[in-house]
Amino acid sequence: MTLPVSPADVAAAREVLAGAVLRTPTLPAPRLSAITGAHVFVKYENLQVTASFKERGALVKLASLSPEERASGVVAMSAGNHAQAVAYHAARLGIRATIVMPKHTPLVKVIATEAHGARVVLHGESVGDASEEADRIAHEEGLVWVHPYDDARVIAGQGSVAAEMLEDIPGLDALLVPVGGGGLISGMAVAARAMRPDIEIVGVETTLYPSMWNALHQQNRPCEGATLAEGIAVKQAGALTREIVSALVSDVVLVDEPTFERAVNLFLTQQKTLAEGAGAAGLAELLAQPDRYRGRNVGLVVSGGNIDPRIVASIMMRELEREERIVSFRFSMMDRPGELGIISTLLGQLGANILEVEHKRHFLDVHAKGARLDVTVETRDRAHADEVHRVLLAEGMNVARVDWRTAG
Template structure:
């Protein structure tokens, strides 16, 4: 296993090569979650991900011959960009194999950095198999995303920075895909503070590291909003480190991750991808499940990446507004007479809501022929405001209720 000295050497080598990202206290999230929440903004790296750290630390050790032949890696996007970025700076040819489902923004950014991109397969493991074929065929050097000592040491520099900025942390919460990030952070943290708790986070769709630790076999799913940690094959090196140094691994749902992304955008004004929000999702999940392990603790959370497709982000914001009651759908029954619709919409306006969509339903309804159903999508102040609008409509004689989400 790597040692603290390996991570400290990586830290020295990374000076001037990556951003020493902020690690700041979130007052609002702390109040909401009942813990002292500290956020490590790795989404502020040049490529918007922590992966730059390990990629540089590994590539700085390449021989002149290896540099001339070029490098290859397999990645769902962030490691790809880290390798492509440093390969461009070092003038090393780079080939990146990415799953077909990789968000467009990650593919475009990797190409923009000068790498040759090969899209192959549905999952990270499909991309890995193709990358290994190209290693043999083209004599390239593999820069593994996580199962490599230099990669792990590079990622571990995050742990050194977090504890340097706040030595009194009780817990670190770190997303897990293949395990390189948490292996490095746990190695650094446990060497400096043996009493600190390190908690890993995986999605329910891809719980493969948690299953491997527990001696279980799982099939898992093929898709998750957190594609950056959608890894089915845990690393050999990382598995052993996690067994030795990580205290627990928790699983979060897609809903938890969606909620966390929107909260970080709304509260911290920070854009994160699904994997980047996994740490906060773990605390939201624990709060909903009456799991008090984080309560009253000083918790450091790694926001590991910010490469999210803008279209997906827009959809998540809209869904978040629905959950908060800021965007609501109501169904109102009105008489099919001139002026009835105007009267109803005026009541909604008087209640302070904005109507964004209107849909009349005459044919597909069980109402009498003289009546019509109207579906309205409203911008409101929240759930209580929606109830006030419904009560106002009912008082005026309009049968109304909330529509299905």
């Protein structure tokens, strides 16, 4: 079978990339290994100048342009990382770049793209809308279209990721790769199969955007919704990438949003590295199906680190709640002087740090002479939270845990 991209294409792309993009490290992750039961190795593509693997494919494509095409300029469509990559390397090569992004692209990505000198056009609600606008601009202004994934040169450039990983860690048994349009996993599959024909290659999509999964399984699950992994929130997989994935990829799996959140949090707290939602897809799959990979050498790609700091803060707080290191207690009590002091003193003696207090009197479900007190505290772990609750009850207090899954 002749595929759109060959191992020779990946080798040629690597020559273009040599010295122009960072050869990022692939390093063991013993803490993640202990959590998942696999032998985990992580490739840190978030260390690139634009914090994403997208620089590889973008540069290979831009370097292939003729002098006339360079003079005309380029246009690209992206939710962020491809945009920054094209903008950065176009500026390096003296090529005028226009980038079309969906209106609701995270501001951090818009600002970063503009900082590289590109003209940014915000258009539409989705990547599909932005793609149509980019296509219109390309025809109207005579610009060269630099597709984010469905381009043979872009795919070849992304293949350098797997080539470097297997050179650094030849004994990898599996590669877990984020999938949006399919450019990264297609290139990696071409390179990896040439070097290790028996390696397992697993693509990871969010359950909200199963575009490649749909294509492979001839299904029509909806691709919609707000996802943490906006970098792979693609409604239609590429034509070239579908062909390569179908031929070379072992499996494409779907992972839910809470598991993506946990993966982002673990990269930050355990590996001290910033991964955007899409960049944490491989770890999310490892967390979702640990038995599948237990005891095996598994390679993960942190494909990008461009995430809104506010989202990171929210994820960390949500994970603390899931781990019950932040818990809320609801007290029903008499509304009289000193009650709040008694409760706060006891919580302090138990080692629970008070984060927030909400005192409510004017509700029909509260006794006319009573009050409802919601207290959010920080605890050491789930066992400590349970201990605090037991002692409060033993002290005769009318108190209940507020379950974050059902609280209104």
